[in-house]
Amino acid sequence: IILPDGGALDCIIRNVSDSGCLIKIENAGALPDRISVRIDLDKAARPVEIIWRSTTLAGAMFIREPS
Template identity: 30%
Template sequence: MSESFIEKRTHARHRVLKGGRLAFDGGGGIDCMVRNISPTGARLDVARPMGLPEQFTLLIEADQFKRRCHSVWSHDRQIGVAFD
Protein backbone atom coordinates (compact mmCIF):
# COMPACT_ATOMS: atom_id res chain seq x y z
CA MET A 1 0.00 0.00 0.00
CA SER A 2 1.13 3.50 -0.60
CA GLU A 3 2.34 5.69 2.21
CA SER A 4 -0.45 8.15 1.45
CA PHE A 5 -3.14 5.59 2.35
CA ILE A 6 -5.34 6.93 5.13
CA GLU A 7 -7.21 4.42 7.28
CA LYS A 8 -10.87 5.47 7.56
CA ARG A 9 -12.26 2.49 9.44
CA THR A 10 -13.38 2.91 13.03
CA HIS A 11 -12.79 -0.78 13.86
CA ALA A 12 -9.91 -3.03 12.84
CA ARG A 13 -10.84 -5.80 10.44
CA HIS A 14 -9.79 -9.39 11.12
CA ARG A 15 -8.54 -11.58 8.31
CA VAL A 16 -10.71 -14.60 7.63
CA LEU A 17 -11.33 -16.97 4.75
CA LYS A 18 -14.92 -18.15 4.97
CA GLY A 19 -17.55 -19.03 2.45
CA GLY A 20 -20.64 -16.86 2.53
CA ARG A 21 -23.72 -15.92 0.57
CA LEU A 22 -25.33 -12.62 -0.34
CA ALA A 23 -29.10 -13.12 -0.11
CA PHE A 24 -31.40 -10.71 -1.94
CA ASP A 25 -34.81 -9.50 -0.74
CA GLY A 26 -36.64 -10.61 -3.87
CA GLY A 27 -35.15 -14.09 -3.63
CA GLY A 28 -31.94 -15.58 -4.93
CA GLY A 29 -28.42 -14.52 -4.17
CA ILE A 30 -24.79 -15.20 -4.95
CA ASP A 31 -21.95 -17.00 -3.23
CA CYS A 32 -19.04 -14.99 -1.88
CA MET A 33 -15.79 -15.42 0.03
CA VAL A 34 -15.34 -13.33 3.18
CA ARG A 35 -11.75 -12.06 3.31
CA ASN A 36 -11.92 -9.82 6.37
CA ILE A 37 -14.57 -8.71 8.83
CA SER A 38 -15.12 -6.23 11.66
CA PRO A 39 -18.10 -5.21 13.79
CA THR A 40 -19.03 -2.63 11.14
CA GLY A 41 -18.30 -4.29 7.77
CA ALA A 42 -16.40 -6.77 5.63
CA ARG A 43 -14.42 -7.27 2.44
CA LEU A 44 -15.84 -9.90 0.11
CA ASP A 45 -14.81 -11.62 -3.10
CA VAL A 46 -17.71 -12.12 -5.52
CA ALA A 47 -17.81 -13.46 -9.06
CA ARG A 48 -19.67 -10.40 -10.41
CA PRO A 49 -20.03 -7.30 -8.24
CA MET A 50 -21.94 -5.49 -10.99
CA GLY A 51 -25.69 -5.52 -10.65
CA LEU A 52 -25.87 -6.11 -6.90
CA PRO A 53 -28.99 -4.65 -5.28
CA GLU A 54 -28.64 -1.63 -3.00
CA GLN A 55 -29.09 -3.74 0.15
CA PHE A 56 -28.67 -7.46 0.81
CA THR A 57 -27.99 -9.89 3.64
CA LEU A 58 -24.57 -11.45 4.27
CA LEU A 59 -24.89 -15.03 5.49
CA ILE A 60 -21.96 -17.04 6.89
CA GLU A 61 -23.50 -20.41 7.64
CA ALA A 62 -20.46 -21.82 9.48
CA ASP A 63 -20.77 -19.04 12.09
CA GLN A 64 -24.58 -18.73 12.01
CA PHE A 65 -23.91 -15.10 11.01
CA LYS A 66 -26.60 -12.99 9.34
CA ARG A 67 -26.31 -9.22 8.80
CA ARG A 68 -28.05 -6.69 6.56
CA CYS A 69 -25.52 -4.66 4.63
CA HIS A 70 -24.85 -2.47 1.62
CA SER A 71 -21.88 -2.05 -0.68
CA VAL A 72 -19.61 0.95 -0.04
CA TRP A 73 -16.93 0.24 -2.68
CA SER A 74 -16.02 -2.28 -5.35
CA HIS A 75 -12.87 -3.06 -7.32
CA ASP A 76 -12.63 -5.94 -9.79
CA ARG A 77 -14.16 -8.89 -7.94
CA GLN A 78 -13.93 -7.42 -4.45
CA ILE A 79 -16.52 -5.36 -2.60
CA GLY A 80 -16.49 -3.62 0.75
CA VAL A 81 -19.73 -3.76 2.68
CA ALA A 82 -20.97 -1.81 5.69
CA PHE A 83 -23.40 -3.45 8.08
CA ASP A 84 -26.72 -1.64 8.51
Protein backbone atom coordinates in the same frame (compact mmCIF):
# COMPACT_ATOMS: atom_id res chain seq x y z
CA ILE B 1 -25.17 -13.50 -0.18
CA ILE B 2 -28.94 -13.27 0.07
CA LEU B 3 -30.46 -10.88 -2.45
CA PRO B 4 -33.52 -8.69 -1.79
CA ASP B 5 -35.66 -10.99 -3.96
CA GLY B 6 -34.64 -14.01 -1.84
CA GLY B 7 -32.12 -15.40 -4.33
CA ALA B 8 -28.70 -16.49 -3.11
CA LEU B 9 -25.15 -16.18 -4.48
CA ASP B 10 -21.94 -17.92 -3.41
CA CYS B 11 -19.08 -15.66 -2.43
CA ILE B 12 -16.00 -15.44 -0.22
CA ILE B 13 -16.24 -13.19 2.85
CA ARG B 14 -12.98 -11.76 4.20
CA ASN B 15 -11.76 -9.14 6.65
CA VAL B 16 -14.83 -9.33 8.89
CA SER B 17 -14.89 -6.60 11.55
CA ASP B 18 -17.52 -5.10 13.85
CA SER B 19 -18.42 -2.59 11.15
CA GLY B 20 -18.34 -4.61 7.92
CA CYS B 21 -16.62 -7.08 5.62
CA LEU B 22 -15.03 -7.59 2.22
CA ILE B 23 -16.98 -9.64 -0.32
CA LYS B 24 -15.18 -11.44 -3.15
CA ILE B 25 -17.53 -12.41 -5.97
CA GLU B 26 -17.58 -12.39 -9.77
CA ASN B 27 -19.27 -9.26 -11.12
CA ALA B 28 -19.37 -7.41 -7.80
CA GLY B 29 -20.49 -4.33 -9.69
CA ALA B 30 -23.88 -5.94 -10.30
CA LEU B 31 -24.67 -6.36 -6.59
CA PRO B 32 -27.59 -4.26 -5.32
CA ASP B 33 -26.81 -1.56 -2.74
CA ARG B 34 -28.42 -3.56 0.08
CA ILE B 35 -28.07 -7.30 0.55
CA SER B 36 -27.65 -9.74 3.43
CA VAL B 37 -24.63 -11.92 4.14
CA ARG B 38 -24.49 -15.13 6.12
CA ILE B 39 -20.99 -15.44 7.54
CA ASP B 40 -21.63 -18.58 9.60
CA LEU B 41 -24.15 -21.12 8.35
CA ASP B 42 -25.52 -21.59 11.87
CA LYS B 43 -26.17 -17.85 12.36
CA ALA B 44 -28.74 -15.49 10.90
CA ALA B 45 -27.93 -13.43 7.82
CA ARG B 46 -26.82 -9.86 8.51
CA PRO B 47 -28.02 -6.93 6.39
CA VAL B 48 -25.28 -4.86 4.77
CA GLU B 49 -24.94 -1.81 2.56
CA ILE B 50 -22.38 -1.97 -0.24
CA ILE B 51 -20.17 1.11 0.13
CA TRP B 52 -17.67 0.48 -2.69
CA ARG B 53 -17.23 -1.95 -5.59
CA SER B 54 -14.62 -3.11 -8.04
CA THR B 55 -14.81 -5.87 -10.64
CA THR B 56 -14.58 -8.76 -8.17
CA LEU B 57 -14.64 -7.11 -4.72
CA ALA B 58 -17.17 -5.16 -2.69
CA GLY B 59 -16.83 -3.41 0.65
CA ALA B 60 -19.88 -3.86 2.85
CA MET B 61 -20.94 -2.05 6.02
CA PHE B 62 -23.19 -3.88 8.48
CA ILE B 63 -26.55 -2.16 8.93
CA ARG B 64 -27.31 -1.76 12.62
CA GLU B 65 -30.82 -2.76 13.59
CA PRO B 66 -32.51 -0.16 15.84
CA SER B 67 -32.62 -1.37 19.44
